[in-house]
Amino acid sequence: MQTILAFIVVFGSLVFFHELGHFLLAKRSGIMVREFAIGFGPKLLGINKGETLYTIRLLPLGGYVRMAGEDFDKVELQPGHRIGLLLDRDGRAERIVLNQNDRTPDMLYMEVEQADLEKELYIDGYDEEERRVRYPVSRKAIISEKGTETLIAPHDRQFESKSLGARAATIIAGPLFNFILAFFIFVILGLVQGIPKDDPVIADVTDDGPAISAGIEKGDRIVSVNGREVGSWNAFSAIIQDSPGEELTIGLERGGSVEEVNVTPASIDVEGQTIGQIGVLYEPQYEKNVLGTVAYGAEQTWFWFKRIFQLLGMLVTGQFTIEALSGPVGIYQATGAVAQAGVFNLMNWAAVLSINLGIMNLLPLPALDGGRLLFFGFEALRGRPIDKQKEGMVHFVGIMLLMVLMIVVTWNDIQRFFF
Template identity: 60%
Template structure:
């Protein structure tokens, strides 16, 4: 149960922030947002507020913001359609009923001849007396089909009608908000848990290690090594690593007294054949609660995590990976359960790292991802005109198919790793 709750919290928060980025910038641009969805597949919860339907869907495979004017959102009335019309006080159509019996005293029935529900906003056809009639359509008109209402979107409220700048911002905002979420989580960690001071204070000394044999004790504050001033633990760690087998002179502060220690780091060989020094001490940085430092900590951790993930991505792109190096929803579920066992703060850190990972992956210039759409916007900027929508749609469709194949392969590998190993 703990794993399920942790996964729902982590997944829901990351997807929510990503889609909220798309949503808020779409609304600011004046785009009609039809649906804000967390999850994919069958709807398990839905709530209509204003123009937008907010839903939670069954499959934890992402989410989406459905905007007017995107693929599969075109509303067309073909010739021969029988519709029922309700007019408002200005004699404009405010509601269109499609192919159904309508029980309303003021309904006007029509067989559609022509219609423009996108730009010029009118509908023309033959009434019950076979007369050709034409009505203007209100900009907030509603189409009703099988009991479901859909708001008509005038062209200026569609995604495609917006400037290249607004479309770019709307798509880029999704990955951007993943980085915003990571910063917020790291900031909260800095406020609630404290910011690591990184002071070079020894936390624990390993028995029978070079440090132990030299007389180093827990609580020693390392001031210098071989005359080089030590300001933070990373400086000490790096100095020791670079000097395997060499005698080092340590000056430590122990209860206000200066103590000199002579330590020869063990030489440890790494997998790549390099040798590094180790003296056998453990470290846990003291924590400081300072709101201003927490802000800096949030920025630093977001940046450092981003760099690490980019380095790993370069490693993967170079071909140094197998399916075991990748994880799908099942793998993330498993890892999230393991992380949750180590406490809420560790789960926050894991969530921040996953959010950055999602942001970076979505910015890759691959079809069907946000980065793929941004790539087409870049081509549009260079050409001075959009790429043909059918051609772009075909590229994205191929991308979706390939991504789904990869997702199935990764998920199957996750299942085998979880149940058969």
């Protein structure tokens, strides 16, 4: 139960803030947001507020913000449609009823000849006495069909009507909010737990690692690796992990003097990835510094941003394979393990996952935010948008490929944890 709750809270928070970024920038740009959804699949809970439906859906694997004017959002009245209209005080249609079964005294009935519910906002046709009539349509008109109500979206409220800059800002806001969330989590950790000094000081040395053979001792301070100054434990640890099997010259400060030792990190396989390890332990010391927490939050966010990009580069260059990737099952298992280590560790894990989610969404792949930004780049170069059908096909293929990748990494997780 603890694992389930931790996963829901952590992953739900990351998805919520990601979609909140899209939502707030869409609203700021004047785009109508049809739905703000957490999860995919069948709706479990839905609340209408204003012009937006807020939903929680069955599959907790992501979320979405559905904006007016996107795929399958068009509402058209074809010639020959018989409809009912309710007019407001100014004579504008404020409710358009399709497939009406019951006749209402206040409702006007007509057969549509022409209609524009986006730009000119009118309905033209014939009333029940075969007279030609034309009614203006309210910008807040509702279309009712078989119990389902849909607010019309004038063209200037649609996503595609906005400037290239406004559309790009709306899309990039999702990943940006993930980075902002990570920053604030690190700041809160700094305020509550304290700021780790991150001093590169050896807390202990294992009995069978390369470090003890090289003469490294408890209490030694790392000052350099291969002549390059090292100022933090994170930096030192990253160098060791990235150098399996490579001899390194480590500068140590001991008793007020500096000496150098040579050590070769052992090659360790961690979930399909080969990393270096020398057999030393670290024990962070914390200090309370209110002003320093902001700098700490920024430093940690930047550190993990760079680190995740390095891992992506290793995947591209083949330094570790797709078998090392984890999907929802792997994240679920890892979240449970981290939750058992305490709330501070869980918060740190959530911040790293948030950065990872933001970076992954910025990759220039179809169906991701980065893929959409790539098409905006092409639009800026060409001076006109890419054909929507062609772009839609590319995104559809991208979704299919991402689903295949999800199946592969999920199968890897299942094999790793259950077999």
